[in-house]
Amino acid sequence: MFNWWVILPVFFLTNGVLFVFSWKYYYRQERKALYFPHDNKLELIWTIVPAVALSAIVIYGLKTWNDIMFNDQEGAKVVEVYGFQFGWWTRYSGDDNVLGKADYKLITASNPLGVITSENIQNSYNYLDGEVEKINLLLSESKNVEGEYFLSANNVDSLIGRMERFKRQKYRIKSAIDRGDQNDSVYKSANDDVLVQELHLVKDQPYAMTFRSKDVIHCPWVPHLRMQINAVPGMETSFNFTPTTTTQEMRAKPEVIEHYRVINEIHNERLKKLGEKEEKVEFNYLLMCNKICGAAHSNMKMDVVIETAEEFNSWIAEKPTYAQKASE
Amino acid sequence: MAHDAHDHHHKESFITKYIFTQDHKMIGKQYLVTAIIMGGIGIALSALFRLKLGWPDDKFPLLESILGSDAAPDGLLDSNWYLGLVTLHGTIMVFFVLTGGLSGTFSNLLIPLQIGARDMASGLLNMIAYWLFFISSALMAASLFIETGPAMAGWTVYPPLSVLEEFQPGSGLGMTLWLSSMAVFIASSLIGGINYIVTILNLRTKGMTMTRLPLTIWAFFITAILGVLSFPVLLSCAVLLLMDRGFGTSFYMSDIVTSSGALDATGGSPILYEHLFWFLGHPEVYIILLPALGITSEVISTMSRKPIFGYRAMIGSMLAIGFLSFIVWGHHMFMTGMNPFLGGVFTFTTLLIAIPSAVKVFNYITTIWKGNVIMTPAMLFSIGSVSTFISGGITGIILADSALDISQHDTYFVVGHFHIVMGMTAILAMFAGVYHWFPKLYGKMMNLRMGMVHFWFTIVCGYGVFIPMHFLGEGGMPRRYYENTNFPMFDHFLDLNVLISIFATIGVVSQVIFFFNFIYSSFKGPKASQNPWNANSLEWTTPVEHIHGNWHGELPVVYRWPYDYSKPGKENDFVPQNVPLDADEEEH
Numbered sequence: 001m002f003n004w005w006v007i008l009p010v011f012f013l014t015n016g017v018l019f020v021f022s023w024k025y026y027y028r029q030e031r032k033a034l035y036f037p038h039d040n041k042l043e044l045i046w047t048i049v050p051a052v053a054l055s056a057i058v059i060y061g062l063k064t065w066n067d068i069m070f071n072d073q074e075g076a077k078v079v080e081v082y083g084f085q086f087g088w089w090t091r092y093s094g095d096d097n098v099l100g101k102a103d104y105k106l107i108t109a110s111n112p113l114g115v116i117t118s119e120n121i122q123n124s125y126n127y128l129d130g131e132v133e134k135i136n137l138l139l140s141e142s143k144n145v146e147g148e149y150f151l152s153a154n155n156v157d158s159l160i161g162r163m164e165r166f167k168r169q170k171y172r173i174k175s176a177i178d179r180g181d182q183n184d185s186v187y188k189s190a191n192d193d194v195l196v197q198e199l200h201l202v203k204d205q206p207y208a209m210t211f212r213s214k215d216v217i218h219c220p221w222v223p224h225l226r227m228q229i230n231a232v233p234g235m236e237t238s239f240n241f242t243p244t245t246t247t248q249e250m251r252a253k254p255e256v257i258e259h260y261r262v263i264n265e266i267h268n269e270r271l272k273k274l275g276e277k278e279e280k281v282e283f284n285y286l287l288m289c290n291k292i293c294g295a296a297h298s299n300m301k302m303d304v305v306i307e308t309a310e311e312f313n314s315w316i317a318e319k320p321t322y323a324q325k326a327s328e
Numbered sequence: 329m330a331h332d333a334h335d336h337h338h339k340e341s342f343i344t345k346y347i348f349t350q351d352h353k354m355i356g357k358q359y360l361v362t363a364i365i366m367g368g369i370g371i372a373l374s375a376l377f378r379l380k381l382g383w384p385d386d387k388f389p390l391l392e393s394i395l396g397s398d399a400a401p402d403g404l405l406d407s408n409w410y411l412g413l414v415t416l417h418g419t420i421m422v423f424f425v426l427t428g429g430l431s432g433t434f435s436n437l438l439i440p441l442q443i444g445a446r447d448m449a450s451g452l453l454n455m456i457a458y459w460l461f462f463i464s465s466a467l468m469a470a471s472l473f474i475e476t477g478p479a480m481a482g483w484t485v486y487p488p489l490s491v492l493e494e495f496q497p498g499s500g501l502g503m504t505l506w507l508s509s510m511a512v513f514i515a516s517s518l519i520g521g522i523n524y525i526v527t528i529l530n531l532r533t534k535g536m537t538m539t540r541l542p543l544t545i546w547a548f549f550i551t552a553i554l555g556v557l558s559f560p561v562l563l564s565c566a567v568l569l570l571m572d573r574g575f576g577t578s579f580y581m582s583d584i585v586t587s588s589g590a591l592d593a594t595g596g597s598p599i600l601y602e603h604l605f606w607f608l609g610h611p612e613v614y615i616i617l618l619p620a621l622g623i624t625s626e627v628i629s630t631m632s633r634k635p636i637f638g639y640r641a642m643i644g645s646m647l648a649i650g651f652l653s654f655i656v657w658g659h660h661m662f663m664t665g666m667n668p669f670l671g672g673v674f675t676f677t678t679l680l681i682a683i684p685s686a687v688k689v690f691n692y693i694t695t696i697w698k699g700n701v702i703m704t705p706a707m708l709f710s711i712g713s714v715s716t717f718i719s720g721g722i723t724g725i726i727l728a729d730s731a732l733d734i735s736q737h738d739t740y741f742v743v744g745h746f747h748i749v750m751g752m753t754a755i756l757a758m759f760a761g762v763y764h765w766f767p768k769l770y771g772k773m774m775n776l777r778m779g780m781v782h783f784w785f786t787i788v789c790g791y792g793v794f795i796p797m798h799f800l801g802e803g804g805m806p807r808r809y810y811e812n813t814n815f816p817m818f819d820h821f822l823d824l825n826v827l828i829s830i831f832a833t834i835g836v837v838s839q840v841i842f843f844f845n846f847i848y849s850s851f852k853g854p855k856a857s858q859n860p861w862n863a864n865s866l867e868w869t870t871p872v873e874h875i876h877g878n879w880h881g882e883l884p885v886v887y888r889w890p891y892d893y894s895k896p897g898k899e900n901d902f903v904p905q906n907v908p909l910d911a912d913e914e915e916h
Contacts, residue, residue, distance in 0.1 A: 003725060003726055003729060003732065004726075006725075007722050007723075007725055007726065010722060011718065011719060011722045014689060014690075014693070014718045015715055015718055015719065017693055018692075018693055018696070018711060018714060018715055018718070019711075019715075021693060021696040021697050021699075021701075022696055022701055022703075022711050025632070025696060025697070025698060025699045025700060025701045026701055026703065027633075027700050027701055027702045027703070028700065031700050032633075032700065032894050032901060033632060033633040033634040033698060033699045033700040033893065033894040033901065034634065034697075034698040034699070034894070035634070035635065035893075035894050035895050035896050036634065036635070036637065036694070036697075036698065037635040037636075037637065037638075037639065037891065037916050038637065038638045038639065038640065038641070039637075039638075042638075042690075042694065043638050043641045043687065043691075046686060046687055046690040047683060047686075047687055050682060050683050050686040050687075051683050054679045054680070054682055054683065054725075057679060057725065057729060058675060058676055058679050058729075061675055061679075061729035061730065061731050061732065062672050062675060062676070062730075062731075064731035064732075065668065065671060065672055065675065065729075065730045065731040066668070066672065068731060068734065069668035069671070070668065085495065104583040104584070104585050104590055105590050107585045107590060114585075131589070162588065162589075165589065165590075165591075165592060166589065168592065169589070169590055211665075214584070214585050215488065215495060215584055215585060215586060216486075216488045216489040216495055217486055217488070217489065217598055219663065219738065221738075221804075221806060223803075223804025223805075223817075224804070226734060226735035227734070228663055228734060228735075228737060228738075229663055229665055230663050230664045230665055232597075232598055232599065232664065232665060233488060233581075233582060233583055233584050233598065234581070234582025234583040234584070234594075234595075234596065234597055234598070235582075235597065235599070235665065236665075237664075237665030238665075259820070262820055263816060263817065263819050263820050266819045266820055266822060266823075267816050267819045270385070270813075270819070270822070273385070274385055281816040281817075281819075283817075284817075286815065286817065288806065288815065289806070290737070290738045290739070290806040291486075291738060292411065292481060292482045292486075292489065292808045293489060294408075294411075294480075294489065294495055294496045295407045295408045295411075295496060295810075296407065297407075297411075297808065297809065297810065298407070298806075298808075298809035298810040298811055298812070298814060299814045301814065301815070
């Protein structure tokens with residue numbers, strides 16, 4: 001806001017002066033322009049004045065930036081948001097407030113975040129062995145009686161390459177991740193983690209959010225909270241914040257009610273034109289993707305709900321933890 | 329450096345005169361025509377994807393007939409192709425129109441003419457630079473015609489998205505063409521840039537000291553230095569990307585899972601790519617802007633019949649901008665998870681760059697103050713250019729502030745900002761340059777009235793498109809969205825998007841006025857006099873008809889700076905640089 005007060009007057013003043021001068025000093029035959037090549041005092045003035053104004057902006061801006069980026073609140077809950085083409089996962093760290101370790105090599109359909117548990121390790125082995133088996137079978141079926149492939153050489157190469165990659169992957173899991181009998185104790189912090197596809201947050205509860213990505217750079221962006229940071233494959237980014245207004249409280253605000261009345265009008269007018277059924281749009285926090293990531297970039301969203309602690313607790317109680325899923 | 333006058337007027341064949349020419353004036357024209365064609369493609373693409381953004385539910389059979397049924401089945405633009413159009417629009421406008429076109433045209437035309445040289449230091453290198461530029465333009469344009477589409481990862485082509493075809497179809501052949509084209513383009517820029525620097529340093533005529541150079545030449549000089557220092561970094565950045573794509577390295581890739589399973593790549597980082605890219609990418613903004621500011625300086629001073637105010641301050645601020653442009657790249661990366669302390673540093677350096685920019689703006693305004701302003705189309709475009717430089721620069725202050733950037737990064741606010749400050753400022757200045765130096769390029773005058781109509785269409789539509797975008801951005805709308813209709817929260821912007829698309833379409837179509845004026849005037853325009861604007865700099869002392877070697881007989885000798893307009897005690901309101909000082913006259 002402070003910046004706008006500096007910027008808007010400058011915008012109108014300078015543009016205005018530019019136009020006024022251009023108009024006022026319009027060419028007239030009899031007039032001669034003023035020969036005024038330089039004046040160091042003037043130059044000095046309009047070096048120093050912007051410098052002072054900008055210093056104020058820099059100081060104020062950096063203070064805010066540091067407040068946002070270096071706020072290690074005590075008791076912050078750790079929550080992970082994970083992006084993939086094209087959607088999001090949310091992982092809650094559970095009672096111990098520690099996220100279980102994860103590794104991309106363990107990612108399978110049943111373990112979308114690659115969270116390390118002894119069960120997931122075993123599943124990955126099975127999956128990788130199965131894939132290797134499948135390719136082996138395909139290759140052996142693709143030979144004629146003389147033992148030559150009737151697939152194209154390219155095809156055979158890529159199949160073999162893929163098979164080798166799966167074998168390497170298994171080896172890498174075995175050597176770097178799998179601790180054998182100790183898996184259950186080393187990776188136990190994953191047990192109480194909960195994996196869902198919506199983000200529920202408790203009002204006034206500080207959060208330490210961490211972000212990862214499966215494939216390309218994504219950018220979790222919650223416009224209502226003015227919160228964003230990139231999710232980058234191969235690294236973890238983080239952001240601390242505290243939500244202050246619940247979804248219900250937002251919906252009750254008069255300006256939001258008025259705004260959504262307008263939005264409903266426009267929205268349903270469009271639906272009518274398309275011949276679709278009317279629907280009621282309500283205020284909802286939303287997490288969307290703000291870094292170009294492919295075909296469905298513009299439809300990569302996750303609902304965000306900010307609620308009271310009781311509501312949150314009863315919601316999360318119904319979601320299975322990793323340990324519960326494993327014992328099913 | 330005055331070597332003998334080349335008055336050998338032997339007949340040249342069509343090929344050596346118009347195609348493989350080594351004459352800087354003809355090469356300048358070649359750059360200009362290539363840039364106009366590329367510019368036509370670039371803005372046409374933007375009009376096509378604006379159709380989708382303005383009218384998300386409508387079908388445009390036109391799209392299918394232009395782009396083919398892969399790209400727009402039944403007239404509905406495909407979402408991958410949407411990103412492809414956006415990517416190529418950005419790439420073409422930034423590199424091929426505003427870098428290659430703007431610098432290429434005016435550096436080539438003006439450097440030898442304004443410093444009093446027979447030609448560039450190396451005519452051969454100059455020719456090679458143009459033809460490399462031509463090849464890269466052709467490659468880039470060709471990528472629109474392949475089945476899987478052009479590069480689609482945005483003009484910044486961040487990996488990993490740009491690495492694997494599995495992530496998007498354009499990352500296959502389209503991306504390969506993009507990288508090849510850019511590699512050739514970079515070679516062209518480097519060869520051209522070195523040639524400009526050497527020419528300016530070595531081939532100035534007698535009396536043309538560095539502080540008597542027109543500001544255009546200073547601008548081209550600093551631009552060439554920026555290019556020579558930063559483009560090699562982009563080349564290495566592109567080579568590493570090529571290796572990641574083709575040779576299994578993992579400079580930019582780590583911990584990635586695709587539909588075919590986990591990749592081997594570990595240890596790389598896409599952030600490395602972003603650092604390398606923006607190390608060029610930010611100086612690139614000033615590679616585009618400085619020539620524009622040089623052209624406006626020249627035009628505003630000439631047409632206000634008044635010396636440019638604060639000549640040395642103008643040079644100083646360009647040098648400061650040039651230097652600072654190398655240490656601000658991180659402001660493109662505030663949201664990448666880069667160390668927040670580094671973010672603070674980049675906020676500081678970025679806001680510093682506003683100071684020399686402000687100095688330039690105030691100097692322009694003071695130049696007009698108490699002038700005697702002749703409103704030619706070139707002057708109109710120059711004033712427009714200063715106006716957009718102010719408007720866009722000011723929103724830059726918001727974005728440069730890392731704390732505020734959190735809420736604006738990658739939204740339409742950014743799109744509005746850089747289109748105004750970089751796109752419009754540079755393109756308006758480029759038009760100013762064409763209108764102003766057209767008599768020098770083609771020996772004909774352009775139609776003034778058409779020029780003015782063209783100006784008003786361009787500026788009104790330009791502001792009409794990009795100012796509303798700031799409101800979209802404030803409302804949280806991300807850029808590069810194929811459609812916003814998946815989010816009812818953006819529905820109240822539907823009408824605003826229609827408005828933007830209408831302005832965009834009118835703006836694009838109105839450029840036809842310019843094309844027509846350009847082509848018509850170059851054939852049928854009234855013949856130009858030697859010095860139609862009563863300007864001081866040396867290019868107006870050359871004959872109207874282009875001759876090899878630029879001047880008949882001896883090279884002109886320079887006695888004064890180029891801005892002696894309305895000097896007291898002089899009969900005329902201009903005193904060309906080659907007029908000796910009177911006995912008791914001070915230089916300035």
